């Protein structure tokens with residue numbers, strides 16, 4: 410690989426963004442995007458996801474910091490000179506043009522030869538499974554098909570990076586799932602970098618090589634879907650990604666934690682002695698059993714059948730509520746036990762940032778602690 414191919418394709422170097430009306434959106438955001446991977450920016454509405462895409466695309470400029478593309482600062486470079494294309498939330502197709510002309514538009518502006526345009530548009534439409542739809546009007550296309558036209562229109566320019574701003578949010582659930590498979594497959598075939606924006610955590614987990622979890626203009630955590638799901642670093646991430654039981658506790662010493670009035674073995678370390686912490690246990694990591702066999706004794710408060718599993722809500726004596734996903738049914742009002750492994754317990758420091766988290770692990774023992782955490 411050439412040097413250019415090894416370095417990050419995009420880097421945000423300490424970017425802050427304040428809009429003209431004074432709205433502060435991003436606060437000292439840094440990250441690196443590697444070539445050829447599927448990235449997702451995940452966070453609640455208003456957290457700054459679209460702003461990040463607009464900064465990459467060149468539709469707005471940072472107030473502080475640099476946008477770096479293949480090692481070069483590109484602040485001020487106009488949008489059309491960046492090797493980036495965007496698929497917008499509302500697709501922004503031209504309603505008066507047919508499918509072919511929508512996809513061809515950018516190439517016509519660039520004054521490509523007619524025969525080259527023909528070949529390129531056909532290839533792009535083939536990529537999104539729309540061969541044969543060239544002459545259709547946009548108004549005669551379904552939501553999913555419009556989505557594909559928007560993608561074809563973006564990839565026809567051969568961008569190095571494709572930005573997708575909540576492209577599936579307008580589709581119904583079934584179509585959305587189908588399009589998720591298609592997008593993932595398309596990214597593999599094209600081999601270019603995708604930066605996908607969503608507020609839907611399941612979508613992010615299903616699609617991404619890497620996820621950036623954002624809240625209020627700050628990256629809370631970045632990592633693979635499995636990292637982020639299994640090892641959320643703070644309450645926001647644990648709560649936003651999947652369902653969690655989060656209860657207060659005390660880290661007595663490495664490998665020993667106290668919560669719900671009992672002491673448990675765990676695999677976490679790197680805390681102060683008797684530090685107050687938050688404990689996360691995922692509902693699917695709790696198993697229902699008899700009171701005697703349980704690590705925790707609880708009373709069943711309510712139960713819902715969710716198709717794949719029962720969702721059972723229980724209370725312990727210490728005032729914590731525990732949500733359990735179980736294929737076995739419980740009985741409301743019964744006293745039962747909850748069983749879980751030491752590995753199911755995940756200990757978090759209060760409001761820890763990703764930087765603090767990394768620093769703590771490094772201080773504790775570097776890579777070894779990181780791997781065990």
Ligand SMILES: Nc1ncnc2c1ncn2[C@@H]1O[C@H](COP(=O)(O)OP(=O)(O)O)[C@@H](O)[C@H]1O
Pocket residue numbers: 428429430432434452453454455456457458459460461
């Ligand atoms: N052009 C703008 N001028 C002023 N405020 C803006 C502008 N665009 C977005 N905002 C504000 O910036 C914040 C982040 O917006 P945005 O990046 O669109 O978030 P998201 O895509 O995560 O929903 C919101 O509070 C939004 O109202």
Ligand SMILES: [Mg+2]
Pocket residue numbers: 458459460574
């Ligand atoms: Mg947005």
